[in-house]
Amino acid sequence: MIAADDLNIEVANGELVGIVGANGSGKTTFLNLITGYLRPESGRILVMGQDTTDLAPRELAKRGVARSFQIPQLYTNMTVLEGVLLSLAASSGESSNFWRPLHRDPWQAEAWEMLDRFGLEPYANRPVSELPEGGRKLLDIALSFALKPTLLVMDEPTSGVSIEDKFQVMDTLVGVLREGDITTIFVEHDMDVVQRYGKRVLVFDTGRVVADGEPESVLAQPEVRRAVLGHE
Amino acid sequence: MNLLTIIFFDAINYAATLFLLSVGLTVVFGVMRILNVSHGGIYALGAYMGTWLALWVLEVDLPPVLTYLMLLLGALIVGFLLGPIIERLLLRRIYGSDMHIQLLLTFSILLILDDGMKLIWGMEPLFISEPYSMLGRFKVGGIIYPWYDFVLVGVAVVFGAALVWMVRATRFGKLVIAVIADREVSQAIGINVNLIFTVAFTVGALAAALGGAFVAPKIAVVPQFALEVVVLAFAVIAIGGMGSIEGAAIGAIVVSFARALAIHLAPEVELMAVYLIMILVLVVRPQGLFGEVELRRI
Amino acid sequence: MMNWRALPRAGVAAAALLIVVPPFLPGWILFVLTKAMFMFIAVMGVSVLLRGGLLTFGHALYYATGAYAVGFCVKWLGVRELIFLIPLGALAGFIMAALVGVVMARYREVFFAMLNLAFSMMLFGALLKLYWVTGGTDGLAIGTATLAGIRLTGDSFGYYYFSLAMVGIVTLVVYRFMASPAGYFLRAMYDNEIRIEYSGVAVRQVVYRTYLLAGTLGGVAGVLAAFTIGHIVPEDAFWIQSGEFVFVALLGGFGGVPGPMLGALVFEFLQTYASKYFPLAWQMMMGIIMLLIILFQPGGLWAIYQRIEARLTGKDRGGDHH
Numbered sequence: 082m083i084a085a086d087d088l089n090i091e092v093a094n095g096e097l098v099g100i101v102g103a104n105g106s107g108k109t110t111f112l113n114l115i116t117g118y119l120r121p122e123s124g125r126i127l128v129m130g131q132d133t134t135d136l137a138p139r140e141l142a143k144r145g146v147a148r149s150f151q152i153p154q155l156y157t158n159m160t161v162l163e164g165v166l167l168s169l170a171a172s173s174g175e176s177s178n179f180w181r182p183l184h185r186d187p188w189q190a191e192a193w194e195m196l197d198r199f200g201l202e203p204y205a206n207r208p209v210s211e212l213p214e215g216g217r218k219l220l221d222i223a224l225s226f227a228l229k230p231t232l233l234v235m236d237e238p239t240s241g242v243s244i245e246d247k248f249q250v251m252d253t254l255v256g257v258l259r260e261g262d263i264t265t266i267f268v269e270h271d272m273d274v275v276q277r278y279g280k281r282v283l284v285f286d287t288g289r290v291v292a293d294g295e296p297e298s299v300l301a302q303p304e305v306r307r308a309v310l311g312h313e
Numbered sequence: 314m315n316l317l318t319i320i321f322f323d324a325i326n327y328a329a330t331l332f333l334l335s336v337g338l339t340v341v342f343g344v345m346r347i348l349n350v351s352h353g354g355i356y357a358l359g360a361y362m363g364t365w366l367a368l369w370v371l372e373v374d375l376p377p378v379l380t381y382l383m384l385l386l387g388a389l390i391v392g393f394l395l396g397p398i399i400e401r402l403l404l405r406r407i408y409g410s411d412m413h414i415q416l417l418l419t420f421s422i423l424l425i426l427d428d429g430m431k432l433i434w435g436m437e438p439l440f441i442s443e444p445y446s447m448l449g450r451f452k453v454g455g456i457i458y459p460w461y462d463f464v465l466v467g468v469a470v471v472f473g474a475a476l477v478w479m480v481r482a483t484r485f486g487k488l489v490i491a492v493i494a495d496r497e498v499s500q501a502i503g504i505n506v507n508l509i510f511t512v513a514f515t516v517g518a519l520a521a522a523l524g525g526a527f528v529a530p531k532i533a534v535v536p537q538f539a540l541e542v543v544v545l546a547f548a549v550i551a552i553g554g555m556g557s558i559e560g561a562a563i564g565a566i567v568v569s570f571a572r573a574l575a576i577h578l579a580p581e582v583e584l585m586a587v588y589l590i591m592i593l594v595l596v597v598r599p600q601g602l603f604g605e606v607e608l609r610r611i
Numbered sequence: 612m613m614n615w616r617a618l619p620r621a622g623v624a625a626a627a628l629l630i631v632v633p634p635f636l637p638g639w640i641l642f643v644l645t646k647a648m649f650m651f652i653a654v655m656g657v658s659v660l661l662r663g664g665l666l667t668f669g670h671a672l673y674y675a676t677g678a679y680a681v682g683f684c685v686k687w688l689g690v691r692e693l694i695f696l697i698p699l700g701a702l703a704g705f706i707m708a709a710l711v712g713v714v715m716a717r718y719r720e721v722f723f724a725m726l727n728l729a730f731s732m733m734l735f736g737a738l739l740k741l742y743w744v745t746g747g748t749d750g751l752a753i754g755t756a757t758l759a760g761i762r763l764t765g766d767s768f769g770y771y772y773f774s775l776a777m778v779g780i781v782t783l784v785v786y787r788f789m790a791s792p793a794g795y796f797l798r799a800m801y802d803n804e805i806r807i808e809y810s811g812v813a814v815r816q817v818v819y820r821t822y823l824l825a826g827t828l829g830g831v832a833g834v835l836a837a838f839t840i841g842h843i844v845p846e847d848a849f850w851i852q853s854g855e856f857v858f859v860a861l862l863g864g865f866g867g868v869p870g871p872m873l874g875a876l877v878f879e880f881l882q883t884y885a886s887k888y889f890p891l892a893w894q895m896m897m898g899i900i901m902l903l904i905i906l907f908q909p910g911g912l913w914a915i916y917q918r919i920e921a922r923l924t925g926k927d928r929g930g931d932h933h
Contacts, residue, residue, distance in 0.1 A: 116809075142811030154809070156802040159795070167799060170792035171810040177820060179793035228810055348721045350668075406906055412720040413666035417861060418905050420668070424854065424898030431891055540850050544732055547725045555721075581740055588729045592714060595722070 088124070088290060090283065092232075092264060097255070099279030099296070100268045101309050107288040108268045109151075112234050115266070116148045117141040128232060142171075147230035151237045153221035155209045161220055162205040165192040168227030192227070198257050199223045215242045215250055222254060226261070233258065235267035239274055247271065251278050272309070276300060284308060316577060319456055324566070324573035326462040329469035330528050331565035335546035336473060336558060337520030343556030344489055344513035347404065350419040352521050353543030354426030355395055359522025360529040361430055363387030364439045367530075371443060380444045388519065388526035395522075396515030404514065405507070423539060431536045438533035445530040461530065468527060472520070476558050489513065493556075548591040567594075622869045633771055642766045643879045645839050648774035650859060651875040652781050653832035656825035657856045658865035659785060662794075663821055664801035665719065669727030670856045672711070672734050673704040673826045675848035677833020679738070682751040682843050693758045693773065696834050704830020705823055712822040716815045731848050738845035750844035753837045765839040774835050781828060782868050788824060789867075797821050851894070858897050861904055864911025873912050 088111065092098055102108045113119040115126055117138040126134045133141055138148075156164045169188040170176055196202045199219050204212055212220060218241060225233060238254060239247045255278050258265050269275045275282055276296045284292040284299060286308035292299045299305055338352045366383035370376075399422060407418050448460035480486040492499045492509050500506050525542075549568050553560025568587050575586035582589075633641050657670050677700035684690040684699065711730050718726055738745045745751065756763050756770065763770040788794045796817045799807055804814045837843050846852065855878070863874020885893045904911060 137808075139808045139811055139813055142809055148809060150805075154803050154806040156799045156806065158802050159798065163795060167792065167795055168810055170795075171812050175792050176796055176810075176812040177793050177816065179788045179791045179820065179824075181792075182787075182790045183792050183795050184790070224806065224810070348725070403902070403906075411664065413661065413664060413724070414905060414909070416666055416668075416721065416724055417857065417901065420854065420857070421898040421901035421905065424894045424901070428892055428895035428898070432895070541732075544725070544728055544850075548729065551722070551725070585733050585736055588733050591729060592726070595726070596714060596717075 090290065090293075092266060094231075094264055095262050097258065097265045097278065097280050098267070099275040099282045100266065100285060101270075101272065101275055101282060101300075102285030103309055106285040106308070108285050109236060110288070111285065112148065112236055112266070112268060115232075116146060116234055142228060142230075145229075145231035146234065147225035147228045147232070148234040149218075149222040149225045149236060149238065151240055153217040155217060155220060155224070157209050160206050160208055161196065161201055161212065162192055164209060164220065164224055165195055165227050168224045172228045195223060195227060198253070199226075200253055215246045218242055219250060219253065226257065226263075229261075230263060232264045232266070235265065237268055237270060239269065239271060247274060248277070272300060315455060318453075320570075320573045320577050322453070322456065322458060323576070324570040325466060326569075327572060328562075328565045328569035329462075329466040330524075330531070331545070331549050331569055332469045332473060332562055333465075333520070333524030333528060334542060335549040335565065336476065336561045337517040337524065338543070338546045339550040339553070339556055339558060339561045340476065340520060341514055341517035342550065343558075344493060345404075345408075345510055346556075347415045347419065348547070348555075349514075349517065350416060350543055351399065351422035351426060352419075352517070352546060353539035353541070354423045354430075355391060355518050355521040356525040356542045356546075357430060357534070357539040358395065358426055359388045359391045359525030360534045361387075361434055361439060361525075362391050362522070363526030364441050364529045364534050365434065367441050367444065368439070371441070377443045377447060380441065380447075384444060384526040384529065385523075388522040391522040391525075392515065392519030396518030397511055399518070400511050400514035405510075408510075423543070427537060427539045430539075434534075434536075436536055438535045440533040441530055443530075465527060465531075472523070473558060473562055476516075476520075480558070485512070545587060548587050552591055552594045625869070625872065629775060634768065638766060639883075641768070641771055642839075643883055644876070645765065645771045645774050646836075647872075647875040647879040648771070648778050649832045649835035649839060650856075650879060651778055651872050652828050652835065654856050654859045654863075654871040654875055655781055655785055655868070656828035656832075658860045658871050659788070659797070659821055659828075660825050661860060661865040662789070662801070663797040663818070665818065665821070666724045666857070667727040667825075667853070668724045668850065668857065669729070669731030669853050670825070670829055671848050671850070671852035672727065672731035673707060673829025674833040674836065674852065674856075675731075675734055675738065675843075675845075676703050676707045676826075677701075677830035678837040678843045678847050679745065679751075679833075680830070681753060681834050681837040682745075685753055686751055691754065691757050691838075692760075693756050693763070693834075693838075696756075697777070697831060700830040700834030701827045702830070704826040704828070704833070707830070708823045708826025712819050712826070715822055716819040719818075728850060728853065731853055732850065735845050735848040735850075738848055745845070748845065750842055753841050753843060755841075756838040763838075765841050770838065774839070777831060777835060778872075781831070784824075785868055793817070793820055855897070858901055860911075861901060862911055864913035866910065866913065870911055870913035873916070877912060 100108050100111065110119065114121055117133070117136050117140065121134065124134075125132055128141070128144060128146055131144065133144065133146070136144070156167065163183070166183050166188050169191055170178070170183060193202065193205065196205050199222075201216060201219060201223065204216060209217070209220065218238060222235060222238060239250055242250050251274055279296050281294065282292075282296045282299050283290050284305050291308055292302060292305045334356060337355075338349060341347060341349045341352070363384035364387070366387045367380035370379045370383050403418060403422065407415055445459060445461045448464065450457050450459050452458075480489060488499075488504055488509055491504060492506055496506060549564040550561050551564070552567055553562065553564030568590060571586045571590045572583060575583050629644070633644060636644075653670065653674050656673065657667060660667055680700050680703040681696050684696060690696065715723060715726060739747060742748075755765070758769065758773060761769070763773065796807060796812060800814055800817050807814050807817065833847070836847070859874040859878045860871055861874075862878060863872065864870030881896075882893065885896055889896070908915060
């Protein structure tokens with residue numbers, strides 16, 4: 082079975098790209114390919130000019146590719162702050178330091194600042210298990226963000242978040258990402274979200290990109306609406 | 314040539330023993346995803362109970378033929394008693410717990426059984442040779458072999474085949490497969506998962522006890538061999554693939570050939586040969602020779 | 612720096628007691644306490660692994676490695692100097708862990724537990740079979756240690772305080788480890804391996820490093836044990852020894868440092884009484900206690916203590932979560 086075929090996509094530095102498509106259109110496969118979870122049978126993946134085709138997620142993470150997950154992948158028995166501190170320790174290459182404490186500056190200060198920006202500060206010293214769903218989603222992205230990536234890949238950042246909170250979550254995220262000038266690719270089910278936040282949108286259908294461009298013009302095309310929504 | 318024949322027959326015999334010793338462990342793991350460390354204790358208890366009853370037959374001057382019946386009876390008593398008790402009373406409370414909790418719980422049971430046997434039967438080895446010697450010997454390729462060993466091979470084959478048949482061809486087997494595939498869904502569509510677990514664990518315990526009882530006449534039953542049994546059984550099923558009955562058979566054959574070769578060619582490394590093979594197999598194929606690939610995300 | 616205020620008061624009080632009281636205790640109690648010290652160090656290795664969800668049934672492998680490293684030094688070199696032998700035992704444990712760990716780092720759960728067991732049983736078999744080197748079932752006599760040239764018998768105050776000093780060092784090392792990124796990644800492993808890998812950190816490395824620490828602690832414990840008991844046997848590598856380590860970790864509670872210490876102390880006294888009054892049922896007793904802890908008190912004795920303390924002080928301190 083071919084889940085993604087004949088893809089030729091180039092994303093510029095600092096771009097914010099949304100991906101839409103029906104279930105099974107190859108969006109998540111595409112994310113899994115660029116984050117190293119899957120290896121393409123043919124073709125190449127380049128990040129910042131470097132060939133990353135054969136690299137595992139861990140190696141990609143070291144080269145500045147981070148991802149968030151549709152189902153948040155969190156350290157469930159730790160506090161929110163500790164999770165972020167771990168990402169900061171990893172990004173400064175000190176994951177194997179076994180002598181100096183994790184809770185120290187500059188990580189501490191940085192983590193608090195980040196949690197503040199993500200609106201998670203009130204939860205900082207609470208166990209992850211006490212976070213509401215929207216907070217879990219944000220923390221999942223914060224953990225990736227704390228890795229200081231050059232490319233951040235987000236898998237449905239607003240899925241599971243209530244309609245009222247959706248835009249608030251996205252406002253927070255997009256603000257933080259712009260500030261950091263981080264290239265971002267995100268998969269999204271919600272057309273409104275894509276339309277409002279994406280500067281560019283890719284439409285996937287049966288493993289191919291069928292449209293690519295500005296959200297207003299792309300989402301106005303009837304064949305795109307058919308592919309994504311199943312009706313015109 | 315002669316040496317090879319000896320090694321071959323030794324290996325086949327030992328494979329039967331190993332299969333009987335480990336098949337219960339793989340059945341329980343396959344259905345319940347729990348490595349039952351107390352397996353070795355149940356095996357040893359089956360050996361003790363069977364031998365003890367058989368010795369009693371001889372003591373009261375009943376026909377020696379009855380010793381076979383007593384071995385069987387001992388195993389049945391142990392299996393039918395311990396299986397449901399352990400599952401209902403203890404294991405049931407820790408389904409869904411962390412793997413290390415499940416391991417520790419069954420390890421505690423092993424400690425209790427191991428000492429319990431010492432308290433009941435003392436530190437002296439228990440030994441009965443009649444079931445073994447009564448069947449006589451036969452000659453093959455210039456070597457003399459006891460019939461009992463070959464009967465045991467037969468028992469192992471029949472027992473293994475019966476288990477495979479039970480899983481593949483019976484209604485119960487289909488239910489078991491459903492439970493293995495998805496516990497929650499099975500429960501939701503009305504399968505009595507609790508009952509399946511009790512039965513599966515009892516089958517595992519029975520297999521262990523039977524193995525112990527029928528192997529007992531070949532060896533002296535001594536205290537504290539319970540754990541060695543479970544390590545050996547683990548090696549066998551890890552090589553074959555945890556949870557697979559056919560895998561246990563393959564694992565038993567692989568291990569027994571390795572051991573037979575070691576005994577005849579390098580006696581010092583006998584025990585180590587088993588573990589070395591296990592480590593080698595696992596390094597090359599972590600899921601075992603017959604195990605299904607458990608998809609690891611990373 | 613370590614936050615001393617974060618240490619439980621009971622821990623400080625216990626440390627003070629362990630320093631001040633022994634001179635006033637009868638000899639046999641001092642001996643039991645000395646045994647608890649090396650037991651604690653070995654159990655610390657098991658506990659650290661458990662924090663990452665890794666259970667080992669074969670930690671006696673490292674304990675015996677340390678003990679036999681001493682044995683060979685005594686036998687061939689006549690060396691009994693602790694200043695030399697403690698680092699040697701640590702190194703022996705470390706090297707063994709570095710070798711075995713290559714295989715072990717690939718496994719978790721059942722396989723981790725059972726492969727460790729298999730390795731330790733291999734060592735046990737080797738210690739039995741290679742009797743011309745190891746003394747076989749008779750083991751090796753160790754005799755008396757020296758510390759900077761001064762003789763210290765295994766039941767002396769001097770040896771007790773030396774053991775206590777080792778416990779102090781181990782406690783410091785483990786505290787710092789658990790508070791460091793490496794220690795947190797170990798705990799994180801129990802939570803979510805996927806996230807760790809996507810953070811650019813190899814879970815295998817996390818396991819391997821912790822395994823090295825645990826092996827090293829096992830080696831140190833083995834050295835101390837060899838001189839405390841004065842005699843080493845292949846049973847030091849036997850599964851029952853490993854089982855006792857796991858038992859103590861569970862008994863005390865493996866969440867932090869105080870749990871294993873409490874566990875080790877209680878264990879040694881229990882064992883002393885059990886060997887006197889019902890020597891044949893010791894394992895059974897361990898099994899029953901372990902069952903009760905698993906079913907009714909998963910946090911071990913330390914959790915019980917914390918609950919009592921919380922009730923007395925009228926506030927819930929939360930306790931360590933693991």
